[in-house]
Amino acid sequence: MFCVLTRKASSGASSLSALARSLRSTRPVVSTAQLCTPEIACNSRGICHVRGFCHLTLPGQFSNLRLSREALTCFQSHGPLQMWTRPFCSSGDLVDAVVPFMGESISDGTLATFLKKPGDRVEIDEPIAQIETDKVTIDVTSPEAGVIEKFVAKEGDTVEPGTKVAVISKTGEGVVSHVAPSEEQSAATAPQSSPPAEEKKEEPKPQVQKTPVVERPKESSAKRSAAEPILPPKDRERRVPMTRLRKRVATRLKDSQNTFALLTTFNEVDMTNLMKLRSDYKDAFVEKHGVKLGLMSGFVKAAVSALEAQPTINAVIDGDDIIYRDYVDISIAVGTKKGLVVPVIRNAAGMNFADIEKEINNLAKKATDGTISIDEMTGGTFTISNGGVYGSLLSTPIINPPQSAILGMHSIVSRPMVVGGNIVPRPMMYIALTYDHRLIDGREAVFFLRKIKDIVEDPRRLLLDI
Helix, strand or coil: EEEEEEEEEEEEECCCCCCCCCCCCCCCCCCCCEEEEEEEEEECCCEEEEEEEEEEECCCEEECCCEEEEEEEEEECCCCCCCCCCCCEECCCCCEECCCCCCCCCCCCCEEEEECCCCCCECCCEEEEEEEECCCEEECCCCEEEEEEEECCCCEEECCCCCCCCCCECCCCCCCCCCCCCHHHHHHHHCCCCCCCCCCCCCCCCCCCCCCCCCCCCCCCCHHHCCCCCCCHHHCCCCCCCHHHHHHHHHHHHHHHHCCCCEEEEEEEEEEHHHHHHHHHHHHHHHHHHHCCCCHHHHHHHHHHHHHHHHHCCCCCCCCECCCCCCCCCEECCEEECCCCEEEEEEEHCHHHHHHHHHHHHHHHHHHHHHCCCCCCCCCCCCEHHHHHHHHCCCCCCCCCCCCCCEECCCCCEEEECCCCCCEEEEEEEEEEEEECCCHHHHHHHHHHHHHHHHHCCCCCHHHHH
């Protein structure tokens, strides 16, 4: 759709239309008056251009304005109108890069770091800073191509959506190259040369006889160490502020310990058949689906079957009520350099092995790159944490609120097992289920873990639904 709205003024009788009411008559006064009229043009992409036409009235003159043309013309093409916006504020050559919208549940964030320096050249939509929130890291991008003139905010500042972060010059005129603060300070504090001072003659000072000082015996080091413990020197310690993500993780985990009656039950799984299934069909699986067949998809399918058999594990306490969820959203714990994030696989019950593997790879890549969104980490009815990728042999995972249980996977170790009366080596894995004992009894927890063990040890059960 293309729209043009024009408003112009000329001499003559005044009009009584709505637009003409905003026009004023300027009579002879001592000072000059400036009359302006705007013209607005909007195209189908939602971009509006505003132009102003001004007339300067000199002293001793007057101008009576009336509306000469009032037109609103719209040409709308077929199809829906798509609007797009980029957060910035423009003033001629300079544009402001501001903090974008960060999500419904996020009101502010911390300016973690600047990716550019004043004087650097940036392209349109190129990230220039990163905002750290309780859940994700969001980029502040340049609204236009140009040169960074200056930064308005500082690292560590708490910023809200719409806060100005930097000023971008589209032409790069008047931008001074970046100078380190230490260089500016050294230049400002450089000593100025002064004329040589006149030499003064030294007069002989009278000699004073010093009395010998008798040193007192020091206290024994044993008594001093007993009263004052020796602490390590402060120069060997570093104090850094916690990131928002780390503070959020710490708060949620501590709340989990304070709220839930945590109890963990264990079992061990023979991984022979699942590993053989992956080894036999890995090439054909990649050729057809374009993704590798891993072990996580087998555990997700086993968890879905076990949750359907034990719906209490999928429920949660809300006040004096119990909420039973008739859907299964599996949260996968992913460790990144910035902290722990838990993306969610939606409607896992309706997915096959290939769908699960594709979704896991997609979410893990986003979590590692820091591009995962809030919606992709919201919700979840059950969590799977795989500490085995880091070599963990056994652990007791902590529940991720507002869920009621979490499954912990661990490393696969070849151990001697008794099979058919013979001792043979088998690839074994310990699995752990931490659950809220207020809601889940030990019977349901053991049956749940046993169900996962049976399916992983014999994946054919998934085909027969047993």
